[in-house]
Amino acid sequence: MQTVARAINWNRLDDDKDLEVWNRLTVNFWLPEKVPLSNDVQSWGTLRPAERELTIRVFTGLTLLDTVQNIVGAPSLMPDAITPHEEAVLSNIAFMEAVHARSYSSIFSTLCLTKEVDEAFRWAEENPHLQAKARLILEEYKAGADPLKRKIASVFLESFLFYSGFYLPMYWSSRAKLTNTADLIRLIIRDEAVHGYYVGYKFQRGLERVGEARRAELKDFAFSLMFELYDIEQRYTAELYDGIGLTEDVKAFLHYNANKALQNLGYEALFPAQVCEVNPAILAALSPDSENHDFFSGSGSSYVIGKAVATEDEDWDF
Amino acid sequence: MAGLAYYSSASGNTARFVARLGLPALRIPIAPAHPMPAIDAPFVLICPTYADGEGRGAVPKAVIRFLNDPRRRALLRGVIGAGNRNFGATYALAARVIADKCTVPILWRFELAGTDTDIQKVRAGLQHFRGLECLTV
Numbered sequence: 001m002q003t004v005a006r007a008i009n010w011n012r013l014d015d016d017k018d019l020e021v022w023n024r025l026t027v028n029f030w031l032p033e034k035v036p037l038s039n040d041v042q043s044w045g046t047l048r049p050a051e052r053e054l055t056i057r058v059f060t061g062l063t064l065l066d067t068v069q070n071i072v073g074a075p076s077l078m079p080d081a082i083t084p085h086e087e088a089v090l091s092n093i094a095f096m097e098a099v100h101a102r103s104y105s106s107i108f109s110t111l112c113l114t115k116e117v118d119e120a121f122r123w124a125e126e127n128p129h130l131q132a133k134a135r136l137i138l139e140e141y142k143a144g145a146d147p148l149k150r151k152i153a154s155v156f157l158e159s160f161l162f163y164s165g166f167y168l169p170m171y172w173s174s175r176a177k178l179t180n181t182a183d184l185i186r187l188i189i190r191d192e193a194v195h196g197y198y199v200g201y202k203f204q205r206g207l208e209r210v211g212e213a214r215r216a217e218l219k220d221f222a223f224s225l226m227f228e229l230y231d232i233e234q235r236y237t238a239e240l241y242d243g244i245g246l247t248e249d250v251k252a253f254l255h256y257n258a259n260k261a262l263q264n265l266g267y268e269a270l271f272p273a274q275v276c277e278v279n280p281a282i283l284a285a286l287s288p289d290s291e292n293h294d295f296f297s298g299s300g301s302s303y304v305i306g307k308a309v310a311t312e313d314e315d316w317d318f
Numbered sequence: 319m320a321g322l323a324y325y326s327s328a329s330g331n332t333a334r335f336v337a338r339l340g341l342p343a344l345r346i347p348i349a350p351a352h353p354m355p356a357i358d359a360p361f362v363l364i365c366p367t368y369a370d371g372e373g374r375g376a377v378p379k380a381v382i383r384f385l386n387d388p389r390r391r392a393l394l395r396g397v398i399g400a401g402n403r404n405f406g407a408t409y410a411l412a413a414r415v416i417a418d419k420c421t422v423p424i425l426w427r428f429e430l431a432g433t434d435t436d437i438q439k440v441r442a443g444l445q446h447f448r449g450l451e452c453l454t455v
Contacts, residue, residue, distance in 0.1 A: 017328055020368070027370040186406055190371065193404035201329045260402075263430040266330065273435045287403040292427055292439075 008084040015205070018085035021198045025092045028190060032103040035184040037110040043177050044111040050243055053120075055168060055178075056112055058240060060120040061130050062165040063104040065157060068134055070097035072141045073154050077199065080147035086202065093195050100188045107181055129236035133161055133229060140225075148210075151203040152222045152265060156229055159196035159261035160254075162189075164237050167250045167282065174281035182285065189286070200264030207266070222265060226258060252278050321361035322444075325381045332366045332400050334431040339441060346384050354384055360393050362425065362444065366400040367412040376411040385420065396425040396447065398440060403429060 013019055047055065074094035081087040108117045124130055139145070140153035166189055173182030207215055233254055241247045255271035256278050262270055269276075283290055322343035326332035336343045343364075344355035363385075369376035385391050397420075399413025410427040417424045425443060428436035 015328075020327075024368075024370055027372070027374075030371075189404045190406065193402050197329065197402075204330070259433070260430055263331065266334070269433060273433060276433070283403060287406050287409040289407075290403050290409050290427075 006084065008088060010085065013085060014083045015085065017198070017201055018083055018089055021194060022085065022089050022092065024194055025089065025096070025191070028187075028194070029096075030187050031099060032106040032184060035180055035187075037107055037180050037184065040111060040178045040180045043179070046177065052112070052116070054240060054244065055172075056108070056116055056120040057123055058165045058168045059104045059107060060117075060124045061127075061236075062162060063101050064124050064130060064134060065161055065165075066097050066101035066104075068137065068141075069154075069157060070094055070101055072138060073097070073157060076141040076143075076150060077154060080150065082202070082205065089198065093198075096191050096195075100191070103184055103188065107184070111181075127236075127239075129232050129239065133232045133236070136225070136228060136232070137161070148203060148206050148218055149221055151199050151206065152218070152225060155196050155200045155203065155264050156225060156261055158192045158199065159264050160226070160258050161229065161233070162192055163253055163257040164233055164240070164250060167246075167253050170282050170285035171246065171249075174285045186286070196261065196264045200266070204266045219267065222262070222267060223270065226262065226270060230254070230258060249279050249282075252276060253282060321357070321359050322364065323355065323357060323361050323384070324364035325366065325378050325384075327366065327368075327378070331431040332364055335400065335428065335436070336364060338432070338437050341441070341444065346380050348380055350380070350383065354387070354390075357390050357393055360395045362396045362398060362447070363394055363416065364398045364400065365412045365416060367405070367408065367410055369405065369408040369411045371408070373408045373411055376408065377415050378412070381412070381416070385416065391420055394420050394422055396423050398425050399427040400432070401427065401429060 010019065044052070074090050074097060078087050078090050081090065137153045137157050140150050166185060169178060169182045169185040172178040207218065210218075234251060237250045237254065238247050241250050252275060256276040259269035259271055259276060262268065280291065322336070322339075322341055323346060324332055324336050324343050325346040325348075326334075326336070327348060333345070336345075344357065344361075346354065363381070365377065365381055367376050368378055385394070394416075397413045397416045399410030401408075401410035401412070403409050405411075410424075413424045413427060416422070425447065426436065426440055428440075432440075
């Protein structure tokens with residue numbers, strides 16, 4: 001029997017989320033050329049040699065994960081797509097991962113010596129922790145592997161594994177260093193947040209189609225994969241950050257992001273609140289004004305309910 | 319205690335937060351065809367954010383429809399925003415837009431489906447908020 005080739009019709013949606021995420025991703029499209037990285041040249045010169053080596057290594061590690069997601073991860077999710085629009089969204093995700101991987105090379109060519117960068121790429125190939133986490137994820141991306149477990153692996157890469165690396169440019173930015181580089185990394189962080197959210201959402205749609213026993217199996221799998229990855233991440237983190245004394249600070253950030261990755265899959269948090277207290281300077285570098293002003297515990301007299309104004313749909317579009 | 323209304327898209331993050339809160343809450347329907355919940359007492363709105371990189375479209379369409387009714391808007395006493403700090407300056411932006419538009423306070427903000435700390439803060443806060451929402455009128 002011949003299969004019919006089908007054209008994608010965006011005017012007939014099976015899942016509104018596909019169009020919502022497509023619109024979000026396409027509006028957010030960017031290229032590294034948009035960021036004036038050369039303004040960081042002077043700042044780069046103020047870093048000590050060990051700090052520079054750390055930064056190049058961290059970015060090389062991130063490049064490796066983006067490469068995996070670009071050439072294996074996102075394409076491997078396509079055959080499992082339930083809607084044609086989902087495949088289109090995944091093709092956007094795959095391409096943006098290529099943009100992310102390419103961006104680190106823009107940072108390198110702007111700030112670093114070729115020799116230092118070549119050394120870091122060699123380091124990435126030989127680093128046991130980096131290789132171990134890539135191997136664990138790639139195992140789930142293999143052809144014939146479980147489609148829902150593949151989504152779990154993808155969400156963990158997008159929403160958890162990147163953060164041991166993302167910490168560093170946020171840290172530099174909080175100390176007014178490499179601020180343009182941090183702007184570029186924030187664009188990557190924004191994209192990865194949408195990717196993790198979307199694949200996690202599709203995972204939850206997939207869960208609705210399976211029975212209790214299978215759901216329990218997937219949840220067990222997700223938590224044990226998280227444990228395995230976390231174990232590698234804490235070693236990787238210690239190896240990178242012990243030298244500048246930031247390991248414990250990075251680990252709080254890892255716990256916080258591990259919980260968010262699990263939430264993207266619809267699961268509850270793994271790490272308790274007391275080990276997730278991220279350095280406020282890092283949170284502020286991620287999102288300015290993101291501290292909660294605890295309105296609840298205020299006196300209640302610091303505000304006045306004003307007269308409500310007349311509103312129309314178009315008033316809200318900003 | 320003020321009543322609660324919330325919006326949650328198909329991803330269900332805000333719905334999971336509300337379920338863990340364990341307080342009665344009215345859900346604003348996603349589909350335009352479905353009727354809006356009847357609200358006749360002061361309430362707090364819990365609303366996630368869907369902004370693009372420029373902050374456009376932060377408030378979900380269904381929430382705009384809900385708040386475009388002046389009677390409902392007059393009963394709104396505060397807003398709790400959901401979002402993700404990874405979106406930088408647009409984190410929980412919908413709450414800020416609504417707070418500015420309707421001149422009500424942002425009571426709290428949380429990420430995704432919220433943490434246990436968020437649940438405790440909001441539960442305790444809504445108790446405390448009882449009564450306060452009328453003192454300033």
